[in-house]
Amino acid sequence: SQQGEEDPQALSIQEGENATMNCSYKTSINNLQWYRQNSGRGLVHLILIRSNEREKHSGRLRVTLDTSKKSSSLLITASRAADTASYFCATGQTGANNLFFGTGTRLTVIP
């Protein structure tokens, strides 16, 4: 079964706008990761945030983690048409050796 739930399920924005996706999870984690998947392709690792971190940046990406609320958010700033993809959060659970993926947010960036 999947661990995380992303919100919203789908998001459509204009190029240049910011996109925010949220992830909620249920158990104790060591880290939380975000991945991107273009249609019909494999997943690409974007960013990892550890359970003792609250915020992390990578280029146009900003990730926050609130372990008290068991939630994370991914912000993509100044979106581009090439950012159109599905975005998944994945949790590295305490005591587990694999990642548990959420259901994903489908982002569409309109040129």
Add this chain to the structure above:
Amino acid sequence: DTGVSQDPRHKITKRGQNVTFRCDPISEHNRLYWYRQTLGQGPEFLTYFQNEAQLEKSRLLSDRFSAERPKGSFSTLEIQRTEQGDSAMYLCASSFTDRGGGYTFGSGTRLTVV
């Protein structure tokens, strides 16, 4: 080393046939994972190897599924007596234990059982 390779990219098979997929991970990665993804869903964990040892299997991995990683290099996933419900994208990923980083995924094998 250009990443994780999966073969074939697509497989169409008749119900009841056996199929085998291959995954070649990044050579220095000691962990290899198999996931299954159906349309509109996130990947679901099937099994993982550390070197040649299969250390964990999901309840999703029925008796018809078997995975191997001989010599700790490439891996194969075999599905026997395929069913229509096996239709999915099968994803392979690899990682290096001590780096605490993310997984590198292959492009997947899309299986269609007719």
